Amino acid sequence: MLIGAEAVDTAVELNAYLARFGYGQGLSIQQLWAEMDRVWAEMGLDNRRPLGSQRIADFYAHPVWVLNGLFADTDPTSVRHRQAIAAFLKDACDDQARLRIADYGGGSGALARQIVDRLPGRSQIDLIEPFPSDFFRRRLGYRSEIRFHDVLSSDGYDVVIAQDVLEHVEQPIALAQRCIDATRQGGLVLFANCFYPCIQCHLPGTFYLRHTFRYVLASPALSYVGAVPGAAHVLIFRKHGEIDVAALVRRDRIARGVGPLLNLLGQFHSQMKTLGRRAGLSE
Template sequence: MSTSLDLTGLPEQAEQEIRRLIGNIEKPFLTVEELWEKIDQAWDEQGCNNIKLDWERIALFYNHPVWLLNGLFSEQDTISLNYRYAILDWISANRQNITSVVDYGGGFGTVARIIAEKEKDLLIHIYEPYPHAFALERLKKYQNIRFVNILTNSYNCLISLDVLEHVPDPLKILGEMINSVNVGGYLIIANHFHPVIQCHLPCTFHLRYTFNYFARLMGLQFLGSCQGSHAFVYRKVSDHPVNWLLVRQAEKISKIAFPLLSRVHPRYQKLKAKFY
């Protein structure tokens, strides 16, 4: 399905960046597959490699205008928007337990703005060390949203949408996320440990089958899916320090088991669908 991108209101330089990527047409349409192609094109232009990681090149990639295009697509694509409104619905339904939210890696601010429109007295932080100038400009009118480059340890709810597959040590980042949430607080996490774009690092793919095990090992309780979205909800139930020796040992086993699980899991899913 194609999404029509509305470029109204973009600063001139930002609009030029987008049009360079998608062509100078009056009403651009884009499918998610075409967006992925543009992201891969930017990855290749910077000479990045998802096995031999060169962080200078990868830093240039994550500052590429394609991420502005990605942000615009996410807030205008029907499926992406429905996911984000489903997360808002979940937060609103649990509002009595939530006074502060951090969107981890939510650089364009779409989720934060959607939440802020309804929950006007909710404190919302966006953890994004290098936000785009356009995102900063759009958030000026929201008094309850702030970009931060340091996490506190006092949030009631953390949102992480499609972040962990981009980092070389996702369990370390998950640990940082968990540390930022109070005991009893929630983590709403969506992962995509699949090779749909080159910046999804293969070293993370083993977590496709074992992520919930590690979440439990690190003090989280799995509560189920966030209905209507691609995310899952976890609750922090322990404040004990993470046993990193155990986590790293389990990580090695997870990586070794991944090829076998990749073959077995599809068959299991077919059997499950047939008999249950």
């Protein structure tokens, strides 16, 4: 197959960029975050202004996100968390002949590959990626169980996963609702969130959910099951019916008022614990 000159140039530039960082191997999370913030600043982005008028698509199309995917392939913590999710799904859904799974924002396929390997011949995974990478499309091309999609359909998935997604969007609860709507009754929804200012693309407007996310989703139609063993930040919910949208909006409104105060109290509690540990060490 002939490859155009522009595609060759792009591939050469991508490889040169990735080589600067050892293709993600040996990179620390702090170094990765620093590079993400450098790209964010270089594009003149502002996480306190509406994203619609900014170059957000260019940011998520930047090679730093290929670097992020390669980093996730070898980082021990990232690998352990994905293995824990895959192991949980195997145990939780062992009685089902085949699982239909949507992995929202899982564009590198790192989690999808773990699940497929843990459930050989028993899973079909739709990678829902608004900003898909040609690099990972080619890399996953031989995996017939994994397919790319730009948008999430409401198609009755057995499992929907949103890992490290909601903190990147301006309407996190609206996206969470879409994930729930796309899940069949009796199915599972997994959310792994980081409502903390680790990097600039974590939007401060989502941080009110740091301690209130479960409260906002609380509903007779959605029960909280617990956390994934070995990945305590991954929350598991089971869908029992249709969400009462009006009640969801009311709880979200309350959380927007209460959440910032809970964050301050949480920070104060953490500081007191740190001071207590230091005092104990100094005695």
